Amino acid sequence: MSTNTIRYYEEQQCSNQWRSFLGAFSAEFASKGELSDLRAFMHQLGRTMARGFHVADGSSLQALEACMNQVWSEMNWGWVELVEEADALVVAHHASPLKIAFGEHSLDWSPALLEGVYAQWFDGLGMDKSLRLVQRAGVFEEGQLFVFDLKKQSEEPSYFTRR
Amino acid sequence: MSTNTIRYYEEQQCSNQWRSFLGAFSAEFASKGELSDLRAFMHQLGRTMARGFHVADGSSLQALEACMNQVWSEMNWGWVELVEEADALVVAHHASPLKIAFGEHSLDWSPALLEGVYAQWFDGLGMDKSLRLVQRAGVFEEGQLFVFDLKKQSEEPSYFTRR
Amino acid sequence: MSTNTIRYYEEQQCSNQWRSFLGAFSAEFASKGELSDLRAFMHQLGRTMARGFHVADGSSLQALEACMNQVWSEMNWGWVELVEEADALVVAHHASPLKIAFGEHSLDWSPALLEGVYAQWFDGLGMDKSLRLVQRAGVFEEGQLFVFDLKKQSEEPSYFTRR
Amino acid sequence: MSTNTIRYYEEQQCSNQWRSFLGAFSAEFASKGELSDLRAFMHQLGRTMARGFHVADGSSLQALEACMNQVWSEMNWGWVELVEEADALVVAHHASPLKIAFGEHSLDWSPALLEGVYAQWFDGLGMDKSLRLVQRAGVFEEGQLFVFDLKKQSEEPSYFTRR
Numbered sequence: 001m002s003t004n005t006i007r008y009y010e011e012q013q014c015s016n017q018w019r020s021f022l023g024a025f026s027a028e029f030a031s032k033g034e035l036s037d038l039r040a041f042m043h044q045l046g047r048t049m050a051r052g053f054h055v056a057d058g059s060s061l062q063a064l065e066a067c068m069n070q071v072w073s074e075m076n077w078g079w080v081e082l083v084e085e086a087d088a089l090v091v092a093h094h095a096s097p098l099k100i101a102f103g104e105h106s107l108d109w110s111p112a113l114l115e116g117v118y119a120q121w122f123d124g125l126g127m128d129k130s131l132r133l134v135q136r137a138g139v140f141e142e143g144q145l146f147v148f149d150l151k152k153q154s155e156e157p158s159y160f161t162r163r
Numbered sequence: 164m165s166t167n168t169i170r171y172y173e174e175q176q177c178s179n180q181w182r183s184f185l186g187a188f189s190a191e192f193a194s195k196g197e198l199s200d201l202r203a204f205m206h207q208l209g210r211t212m213a214r215g216f217h218v219a220d221g222s223s224l225q226a227l228e229a230c231m232n233q234v235w236s237e238m239n240w241g242w243v244e245l246v247e248e249a250d251a252l253v254v255a256h257h258a259s260p261l262k263i264a265f266g267e268h269s270l271d272w273s274p275a276l277l278e279g280v281y282a283q284w285f286d287g288l289g290m291d292k293s294l295r296l297v298q299r300a301g302v303f304e305e306g307q308l309f310v311f312d313l314k315k316q317s318e319e320p321s322y323f324t325r326r
Numbered sequence: 327m328s329t330n331t332i333r334y335y336e337e338q339q340c341s342n343q344w345r346s347f348l349g350a351f352s353a354e355f356a357s358k359g360e361l362s363d364l365r366a367f368m369h370q371l372g373r374t375m376a377r378g379f380h381v382a383d384g385s386s387l388q389a390l391e392a393c394m395n396q397v398w399s400e401m402n403w404g405w406v407e408l409v410e411e412a413d414a415l416v417v418a419h420h421a422s423p424l425k426i427a428f429g430e431h432s433l434d435w436s437p438a439l440l441e442g443v444y445a446q447w448f449d450g451l452g453m454d455k456s457l458r459l460v461q462r463a464g465v466f467e468e469g470q471l472f473v474f475d476l477k478k479q480s481e482e483p484s485y486f487t488r489r
Numbered sequence: 490m491s492t493n494t495i496r497y498y499e500e501q502q503c504s505n506q507w508r509s510f511l512g513a514f515s516a517e518f519a520s521k522g523e524l525s526d527l528r529a530f531m532h533q534l535g536r537t538m539a540r541g542f543h544v545a546d547g548s549s550l551q552a553l554e555a556c557m558n559q560v561w562s563e564m565n566w567g568w569v570e571l572v573e574e575a576d577a578l579v580v581a582h583h584a585s586p587l588k589i590a591f592g593e594h595s596l597d598w599s600p601a602l603l604e605g606v607y608a609q610w611f612d613g614l615g616m617d618k619s620l621r622l623v624q625r626a627g628v629f630e631e632g633q634l635f636v637f638d639l640k641k642q643s644e645e646p647s648y649f650t651r652r
Contacts, residue, residue, distance in 0.1 A: 004568070005584050005633065009498035012565050015178035017239050017260065018185070021276070024211035025188075028204070041191070048187035076180050076501050079493070095494050097180065113184070144494065167405070168421045168470065172335035175402050239338050242330070258331050307331065341504035343565050343586065347602070348507070350537035351514075354530070367517070374513035402506050423506065439510070 010144070013076060014100040026102040030109070038109035046116020050124070058125040061089075068121070088151035091118050091133070099143040107139055111146040118148055173307070176239060177263040189265040193272070201272035209279020213287070221288040224252075231284070251314035254281050254296070262306040270302055274309040281311055336470070339402060340426040352428040356435070364435035372442020376450070384451040387415075394447070414477035417444050417459070425469040433465055437472040444474055499633070502565060503589040515591040519598070527598035535605020539613070547614040550578075557610070577640035580607050580622070588632040596628055600635040607637055 014022075030038065053071045057063045065082045072079055078095030093114050102110040112135065119133045127150070136147040177185075193201065216234045220226045228245045235242055241258030256277050265273040275298065282296040290313070299310040340348075356364065379397045383389045391408045398405055404421030419440050428436040438461065445459045453476070462473040503511075519527065542560045546552045554571045561568055567584030582603050591599040601624065608622040616639070625636040 002583070006495075006498075008568055008584050009495075009502065012562075013498065013501065015180040016237065017178040018181040018264075020212045020215055020238065021208065022181070023215070024208045027211055028208055045184065045187045045191055048190055049183045052183055052186070073501075074179065075183065079497055094491070095497050101181075165420070169332075169335075171405055171421050172332075172339065175399075176335065176338065236338075242334055257328070258334050341506040342563065343504040344507040344511070344590075346538045346541055346564065347534065349541070350534045353537055354534055371510065371513045371517055374516055375509045378509055378512070400505065401509065427507075 006144075010100055013095070014097040015076075019101060022101040023103060026106050026110070030106065035108055039112035039115075042109055042112035043116035043119070046113040046118075047120040048116075049113070050117040050120035053121075055121045055124065064125075088149040091148040091150065093118075093146045093148070094141075095144055096146065098146075104143065107143050111135055114146055115148055118150075122150060169307075173263055176258070177260040178239075182264060185264040186266060189269050189273075193269065198271055202275035202278075205272055205275035206279035206282070209276040209281075210283040211279075212276070213280040213283035216284075218284045218287070227288075251312040254311040254313065256281075256309045256311070257304075258307055259309065261309075267306065270306050274298055277309055278311055281313075285313060332470075336426055339421070340423040341402075345427060348427040349429060352432050352436075356432065361434055365438035365441075368435055368438035369442035369445070372439040372444075373446040374442075375439070376443040376446035379447075381447045381450065390451075414475040417474040417476065419444075419472045419474070420467075421470055422472065424472075430469065433469050437461055440472055441474055444476075448476060495633075499589055502584070503586040504565075508590060511590040512592060515595050515599075519595065524597055528601035528604075531598055531601035532605035532608070535602040535607075536609040537605075538602070539606040539609035542610075544610045544613070553614075577638040580637040580639065582635045582637070583630075584633060585635065587635075593632065596632050600624055603635055604637055607639075611639060 029041075033041075055064070055067050055071060057067045061082050061084065065080060068080050068082075071077075077097060078093060081090075081092040081094070083090040083092065093111075096111075096114065098110045098113065099107060115133060115135050122131070122133060130152055131150055132153040133148050133150045136149055140147060192204075196204075218227070218230050218234060220230045224245050224247060228243060231243050231245075234240075240260060241256060244253075244255040244257070246253040246255065256274075259274075259277065261273045261276065262270060278296060278298050285294070285296060293315055294313055295316040296311050296313045299312055303310060355367075359367075381390070381393050381397060383393045387408050387410065391406060394406050394408075397403075403423060404419060407416075407418045407420070409416040409418065419437075422437075422440065424436045424439065425433060441459060441461050448457070448459060456478055457476055458479040459474050459476045462475055466473060518530075522530075544553070544556050544560060546556045550571050550573065554569060557569050557571075560566075566586060567582060570579075570581040570583070572579040572581065582600075585600075585603065587599045587602065588596060604622060604624050611620070611622060619641055620639055621642040622637050622639045625638055627636075629636060
């Protein structure tokens with residue numbers, strides 16, 4: 001699969017109706033605040049978005065993943081993999097439209113939107129209060145993959161400190 | 164044509180990909196500021212959006228209208244009529260997705276986005292500096308029509324004072 | 327609501343991805359057969375389409391209507407009203423994309439697609455074998471409304487005789 | 490880029506509005522004729538489609554490719570590369586929605602649609618009558634790439650003989 005085809009699909013995925021608005025929003029928004037404020041606002045938007053969807057089947061990791069992917073597929077926001085690791089539940093979100101919608105320069109803050117969505121969904125499922133969902137630093141697969149770890153909150157602040 | 168069909172088309176027009184995000188944005192955003200600030204921010208976003216499109220044929224009112232409708236049609240943002248009246252050029256924007264995207268409660272501030280777009284386009288065409296584009300107060304056709312007047316700036320402040 | 331806005335919504339509803347193909351199909355297809363053959367083929371396609379959807383809640387007319395509208399809404403094919411009359415169950419399908427997809431000249435045969443879908447769904451629900459779904463002759467609301475009657479098969483042939 | 494992401498994009502590319510219809514069409518259509526007839530009909534549809542688009546800038550290979558990609562991008566039908574080889578002009582069409590729309594079983598006949606489109610476009614540009622566009626046999630990149638050669642018609646019949 002050529003890189004051109006990937007780029008073609010990425011470009012086409014983002015709805016033409018809102019691309020111009022979202023690009024303008026990104027430019028205005030990013031010029032106005034600190035990185036931590038941008039992330040906090042996007043995280044909050046994500047939590048508000050999450051409440052509008054019914055993600056309630058936590059009977060198994062597979063059921064939960066399927067439930068989330070139902071939401072993402074209907075919105076064409078990509079797909080998620082939930083992977084259990086020794087000390088964390090890893091949430092790997094692929095093929096989201098964030099990079100195209102908000103621009104490459106937004107990759108530091110726009111994924112906080114997904115962080116907020118997942119955090120809210122896990123809260124809604126009655127997640128242990130000592131756990132916290134935090135985005136893993138770094139850009140993976142050229143902004144086509146965002147990784148979040150749900151784990152015991154460490155003492156040290158995360159790379160993306162917020163609030 | 165039944166009201167149900169109009170409602171059906173309105174609902175379907177707004178891209179499913181961003182509807183949840185835009186609704187969350189609207190809720191967070193509207194809770195944060197004064198009406199005049201909300202309008203000023205939307206107006207600014209509109210100006211930024213406008214710069215991304217090529218609306219340059221001001222050879223006639225019809226040519227300009229066609230040029231604008233080319234942009235709106237590709238984005239599925241409705242359509243515009245430009246009408247010359249005695250003391251103003253009237254810009255009537257029909258069938259925009261704003262009401263569904265940002266919600267009915269947003270009808271006081273979300274149309275400032277269109278105001279910003281048109282203001283920027285007229286500026287780009289070298290509009291007389293004494294003219295100003297101002298949204299006409301009131302909700303027309305249940306939020307399916309927004310009307311803007313381009314005319315000499317009056318002494319009295321507009322209903323929607325901004326900046 | 328102006329006629330222009332209705333026309334705008336109608337045009338935009340039909341997916342740009344397949345509009346050219348469907349227009350070409352309509353032109354080639356219509357040139358090849360008798361009206362009754364065209365209707366029979368579309369009816370058959372409709373039955374095949376119907377089998378791909380789960381329309382199974384016949385517990386009440388409202389439940390059935392909601393179930394069908396769930397399918398239509400996800401596909402953006404308009405909406406249906408089921409109305410009980412003295413001697414028939416009337417199926418009124420509004421705001422389908424058929425006229426734009428297949429052209430105005432297709433209005434004699436393209437709605438047989440919907441006839442096939444509904445006929446299959448009623449069959450799947452165990453409809454009385456003496457009943458038959460037949461499209462009511464005539465163009466309603468400029469091709470935005472198609473009406474089908476589910477009733478005892480009459481002796482006389484329908485306007486649109488098929489098979 | 491994982492295979493899952495490619496599959497995700499492929500699935501999402503095909504418009505939900507017509508996918509069910511096109512799948513039903515494919516099933517009915519394929520059951521009715523010989524492979525050569527299916528290809529001839531699709532080729533003819535492609536020629537009819539092509540006439541609806543303005544592809545007229547043959548000033549250079551790059552200009553022509555850009556002109557074609559403008560059409561394909563607006564329809565979300567993928568993208569094309571034109572490559573000059575010793576004895577042929579190679580037309581490589583990537584990322585079309587044909588496989589998802591018509592199904593994997595259609596890969597023998599559905600690409601004749603693209604063959605018809607390109608053949609018509611080259612004819613419209615005044616292509617030398619001794620040249621002929623023929624699809625190269627074989628499935629490339631799992632049905633994501635179709636290759637056509639524009640070259641002097643050979644004596645031997647092509648793999649996909651038609652008419």
